[in-house]
Amino acid sequence: MKRFNRIFTVAVFIFLYAPILLLVAASFSSGTSLSNFEGFTLSRYSELFSDKNMLGLLLNSLIVALISSVVASVFGTVSCFGIRRLGRRAQKTVMTVTNIPMTNPEIVTGISLALLFVFIGQMLKLKDVMGFWTLLIAHITFNLPYVILSVMPKLNQLDRHVGEAALDLGCTPIKAFFKVTLPEILPGIISGGLMAFTMSLDDFVISYFVYGPAFTTLPVEIYTYTKKPLPPKLYALFTVLFLAILLVMIVMNIVQARDDNRSRRNKNAKGEITLTRI
């Protein structure tokens, strides 16, 4: 049984990662298609990095991902404070409502956002509403729940008296926030922000409905390629993207692991008290 489990686990990993490994391999192949691996080459990468157009698109994606995740982190954190000030029942309702967009089919979110933008565009009599701003707003919108979902538990963990203790020791409310509250919830904000960043970087469905010809992101552009034979330099691009996301995920895990460690130690210290009490 044990052996079976092990084999099964390995099978799952092969299933999950074989396609990506194949992609990485292909990015180093000098052959024109995946079937004929002729030799090792880095030319795909040099091709990629000399393709101004492609790099521009990557830059666009990064810009949108960065701005939208930072803005979502700020808005999300601020709204967490608001949500926390609500009564218990209102808080639960708001949290449920906030989480719906995450499970909502992306295509529905995309179309509804597009409708909204067009509607507003008509009201303001704007031509070509779709562009950088609509894309950015859309990305902020779908990023927000991830930030809130990750900050809210941290904020709930925080002893309400900790902020008061800072006031008590002479901090103005703003100082108390930056000196005490923020450091405590920062791990939540960082992991929420990173999650939002990766979500935004690879979003295709929603972006597809709200982008304009003037500003395109990489995933949207790549979609147009898939109808033609795929140029091999894209393999190199995907590999780079995969590694970038991997890096972000590793950072996120480290942040979370550190934080978990600390709260576990905290719990242990409290456990001691209850033990001695008995």
Added chain:
Amino acid sequence: MEKELIRLADIAMQFDGEEVLRSINLTVRDKEFVTLLGPSGCGKTTTLRIIGGFETPTSGEVYFDGECITNLPPYKRKVNTIFQRYALFPHLNVFENVAFGLRIQKLPEEEIRSRVLEMLALVNLKGYERRSTDALSGGQQQRVAIARALVCRPRLLLLDEPLGALDLRLRKDMQAELKRIQQQLGITFVYVTHDQEEALAMSDTVVVMDKGRIQQIGTPEDIYNEPQNAFVADFIGESNIIDGIMHEDRLVEFCGRKFACLDGGFEKRENVDVVIRPEDIDIIPYQNGHIKGTVTSVTFKGVHYEFIIDVDGFKWMVQSTDYRELGSEVAFIIEPDAIHIMKKSEYSGMFGDYSTYSEAYDRDIREFDGEEPQEEKQYEAEE
């Protein structure tokens, strides 16, 4: 007598139309150790938070050193607080936690260092500077909280059930230590607790509160020996509270008999509550007693036995070192100095009969009598 430091003048507090405090008048003198004592929901924590500046009273004024500070925010008050469950800053180590207030004041690094180390020595935490606060035990965290508040050299220290989360032995040690620190530094303490023993043991003045009102203010001896009403008599220690009639000064009738007592100043034939502490009753041979009854319960308490004695349906608690058998007929006498007479109050008839007394129940109530429910209410109201 030292001069007045804090004065609460006619404070009232409402949360969502619910009265939490009513006409609170309280003066705390410099260097005094004042304890606010009462069951959960009595308003003691709210009173403390008003002094600390975390709540603004609905009406009434707070004076500090003669100056009105009712609307002054907490960070401008020369008051520091020790919170329930410590509220240490988890991202800072012990040294930085204690140094926090001094860093906010932007004192020179050298002074900060020496003052923090001095404070850590005072609370017996030398050598713990670099520890993370969550690696400390409950008692140690408590000491850090004390050091963090005291390092700012407040004139007044507020303590909100600071020993509530500690086990019994540690609590006793910390009581002694807090008292030592208070006397050594000459700081005024306002201390909130629901533990009457703690209040009696530590305080110069005890303020007994219930239902948002002050029931009695006095020295621990006053509160115990001369309770003002049935609530105070019952909350502080054990009491038998019997209906009586005051015939004239120093003569009271209860249980169908007249007794000599030491109290006076009542109307003729005024109805009163008579308090008799269980340890002040002497059990004597059956024939000679003033009051006769049957033992319905015996509990061995170590120093003494605790008897519940049924006298015509009213159950008395009596403590005595002599053993009596369950079911035996006994009698007791009550000396004049064991009798304390109180005016009738809204609490009359609610306490002092041990008919429904169950020890386990009583203990449970006392133990789980945290401030939790009231606190929740406060926050909801706040938001």
